[in-house]
Amino acid sequence: MALTREQMAQRVARELEDGFYVNLGIGIPTLVANYIPEGVDVMLQSENGLLGMGRFPTEEELDADMINAGKQTVTARPGAAIFSSAESFAMIRGGHVDLTVLGAFEVDQEGNIASWMVPGKLIKGMGGAMDLVAGAENIICTMTHASKHGESKLLEKCTLPLTGAGCINRVLTDLAYLEIKDGAFVLKERAPGVSVEEIIEKTAGKLVVPDHVPEMTFAD
Amino acid sequence: MAGFDKRVGSYAEAMEGIEDGMTVLAGGFGLCGIPENLIAEIKRRGVKNLTVASNNCGVDGFGLGVLLEDRQISKIFASYVGENALFEQQMLNDEIEVILTPQGTLAEKMRAGGAGIPAFYTATGYGTPIGEGKEVREFNGRHYILEEALVGDFAIVKGWKADRYGNVVYRHTAQNFNPLAATAGKITVVEVEEIVEPGELEPSQIHTPGIYVDRIIQGTFEKRIEKRTLHS
Numbered sequence: 524m525a526l527t528r529e530q531m532a533q534r535v536a537r538e539l540e541d542g543f544y545v546n547l548g549i550g551i552p553t554l555v556a557n558y559i560p561e562g563v564d565v566m567l568q569s570e571n572g573l574l575g576m577g578r579f580p581t582e583e584e585l586d587a588d589m590i591n592a593g594k595q596t597v598t599a600r601p602g603a604a605i606f607s608s609a610e611s612f613a614m615i616r617g618g619h620v621d622l623t624v625l626g627a628f629e630v631d632q633e634g635n636i637a638s639w640m641v642p643g644k645l646i647k648g649m650g651g652a653m654d655l656v657a658g659a660e661n662i663i664c665t666m667t668h669a670s671k672h673g674e675s676k677l678l679e680k681c682t683l684p685l686t687g688a689g690c691i692n693r694v695l696t697d698l699a700y701l702e703i704k705d706g707a708f709v710l711k712e713r714a715p716g717v718s719v720e721e722i723i724e725k726t727a728g729k730l731v732v733p734d735h736v737p738e739m740t741f742a743d
Numbered sequence: 744m745a746g747f748d749k750r751v752g753s754y755a756e757a758m759e760g761i762e763d764g765m766t767v768l769a770g771g772f773g774l775c776g777i778p779e780n781l782i783a784e785i786k787r788r789g790v791k792n793l794t795v796a797s798n799n800c801g802v803d804g805f806g807l808g809v810l811l812e813d814r815q816i817s818k819i820f821a822s823y824v825g826e827n828a829l830f831e832q833q834m835l836n837d838e839i840e841v842i843l844t845p846q847g848t849l850a851e852k853m854r855a856g857g858a859g860i861p862a863f864y865t866a867t868g869y870g871t872p873i874g875e876g877k878e879v880r881e882f883n884g885r886h887y888i889l890e891e892a893l894v895g896d897f898a899i900v901k902g903w904k905a906d907r908y909g910n911v912v913y914r915h916t917a918q919n920f921n922p923l924a925a926t927a928g929k930i931t932v933v934e935v936e937e938i939v940e941p942g943e944l945e946p947s948q949i950h951t952p953g954i955y956v957d958r959i960i961q962g963t964f965e966k967r968i969e970k971r972t973l974h975s
Contacts, residue, residue, distance in 0.1 A: 570846065571772045572919050579974040587775065587966035588903075588917040594773040595972035605915055607922045607950075608772070608798070609854040612847025616867065640872070645835070646843065647825035653873065654847030657866040688870030 524716045525697040530741055531665055533558045535624055535695055538663060539565050546570065546615065546655060548625030549593050551665045555624055566602075568620055570651040572611045575603025592651065615651070616658040623659040625652060627666045627691075629681045632728035634691040634703045636664060637683035649686060656687030668696035668725050675727035677701070677708055698722055700739070707731045712739050749909040749959040750938065754784040757932050757960045761897055763790050768853055768895035768924040769797035769807060773826075774969045776917030777806045778934050780962040781899040786810055796820040796853065796893050798846060798920055800830050805967055814838060820893065822846035826969070845873060848890050850923055855892035857926025857955070862891045898928025901964075902935040902951070906942075909956030910949045911935065918950065925951045932958045 526534065532554035539545065539559060546568045547553050559565055567576040569591040576591055577598035584598055591597045599605065614620060627638040636656055639649040656662060669675050677694065694701045699722050700712040707729040713722060713736050723730060751757050758781060761767075767785070771777030782801075785793075786809050793816050800821055801808030810816050811829045818840040824830055833839040844852070845867045855863050864887035868874045878889040900921045903914035911933055913921055925931050933951070938961045 569916075571775070572916050579972045581974050585968075585971070585973065586915065587968050588915040590773065590775045590916055590969075593970065594775070595970045596968060597972070599915075605918060607918050608846065608850035608920045609923050612850050616847055616865065635870070645831060648821060648823035648843050649845055649873075650823040651846040653845040653871060654867045657869070658847075685871040 524714065526714045526739075528554060531695055531697060533741060534700065534739055535663055535665060536560060538622065539563050540621070543621040544568055544574065544619065546620050546623045546659075548652070548655075550626045552624035552626060553593065568611070568614065569597070570611050570615060570655070572606050572608055573597070573599060573603065574606070574614070575600045577603070612651070612654050615654050618658055618660055620659055621661060623655050623662045624665060625655060625662065627664045627676075627686075629676050629678055629683055630664050630666065630691050630694055630703070631678045631681045632703060632707050633680070634689045635681045636686045636691045637681040638686045640684045642684070652686050656690045659690070662691050663693045663695055664691050665695050668698040668722070673725070675725050677726045677728050679728045698725065709733070710736050712737050714739055715741070747953070748907045749953065749956055750907050751958045751960050754780055754960065754962070757781060757934070757958050758784045758788060758897070760930060761785060761788060761790050764792045765790070765896035766794040766796070766894070768893065768898040768927055769795060770900045770919065770921030770924045771806065772798050772916070772919035774802065774806050774967050776901050776913065776919050776921055777801070778899040778901040779806065779964055781932055781934055782807055782809060785815065786813065789813060789815070791815050792817045794818040796849065796895065798822050798849060800824050800827055802826050802969065803829050811839075818842065820844050820849060820852070822849050843873070850920060852890060852893040853920065853923035853927045856894040857923065860892055862889050864889055893927060895924070895928045896930065898924040898931040900925045900931060900933040900951075902933050904937045904939050904944060905933055905935040905956075905959050906939055906944055906953075907959065908941055909933065909953030909959055910944055911951040911956065912944055912948060913950050922951045926955045930957050931955055932960070934960050934962045936964065937961060
């Protein structure tokens with residue numbers, strides 16, 4: 524069975540380490556905040572200028588001056604800091620964020636990512652995504668492995684305009700967890716009940732399959 | 744206005760001197776921390792052919808979105824323009840030129856403009872459509888593109904509190920692009936919720952020192968919330 528969005532978030536959350544500063548993109552990455560492991564303290568960075576993003580506000584706490592990068596109302600946790608957009612992107616570009624999680628349309632075996640523009644469709648903008656992928660050492664891309672029509676999104680070469688070149692090293696799809704290394708996807712784990720054959724079939728880029736590919740496990 | 748007293752008495756006075764074809768840098772992220780009354784004054788004046796630099800372009804009927812109604816903006820630097828039907832329509836009809844700019848690059852363009860740095864190298868956008876046609880240099884084995892700074896004929900800024908000297912503090916995440924825009928306007932206009940007596944703001948807590956600010960006005964703000972999201 525392919526992973527649900529919640530399971531994808533759960534799996535990514537296992538990569539969080541105590542003391543990490545983390546930037547979570549919009550969509551599945553945002554859900555990762557719901558699964559931070561016990562005993563692990565992370566500070567969430569929101570690129571509009573907040574380090575230490577807290578939960579959503581109660582009615583009483585609601586404040587128009589307190590939003591996240593998705594423009595949702597939020598709170599700041601104790602120990603948070605607030606700063607300008609230039610300071611925020613100095614942190615991002617300067618490589619100070621320990622882990623970035625973001626979605627993508629396509630990723631290729633060279634670590635290129637396309638996530639912001641489909642030619643012929645309305646272009647809304649890249650927001651902070653280009654800065655995030657250019658600045659982070661450690662990025663996990665979350666995406667479905669193939670389109671609704673079964674076309675692979677893990678490619679030899681991205682077909683869409685890039686968000687960043689050679690910057691992605693880990694991908695979590697609904698079918699598998701993979702690393703990108705030396706011009707190939709390396710299959711590290713598969714979703715429960717998903718066969719290696721299915722992953723091979725749905726991966727258009729070069730795929731390295733180790734002898735043993737463990738199945739992910741999830742508590743009920 | 745006399746000496747260091749930057750206060751002006753009306754919004755008309757606050758935007759005095761804005762003309763067709765000028766460049767305006769605006770603070771704000773989404774609808775958070777936008778200079779809503781200064782924008783309304785630009786609308787009232789009906790100036791056209793403006794080049795605007797702002798992270799977003801408001802929504803239909805609010806924020807910078809109101810300047811689209813009478814086609815006052817001809818060119819915009821922004822990182823994300825998604826929330827606005829009128830904007831989409833003008834973009835599709837080529838009535839507005841959109842220079843999509845990565846958010847961190849846009850912030851740095853304003854910071855550099857205010858700091859007297861004409862251009863800077865960044866890895867952001869290298870190998871993407873944003874890097875096309877721009878100078879590339881390699882430093883320590885990595886590729887960087889040259890991005891030019893932005894300065895405005897006007898900068899329009901929303902602060903929380905200011906004193907008459909133009910020292911400004913921002914409230915929470917309404918800071919965003921505001922202190923950057925504030926540094927990069929030939930004329931920087933700041934509207935705030937409260938003007939306090941000099942000395943009331945702690946000197947070490949000032950976000951925008953008064954040297955950057957030309958005009959200060961106190962206003963009232965709607966502070967519309969774009970995505971009201973509550974704890975469940």
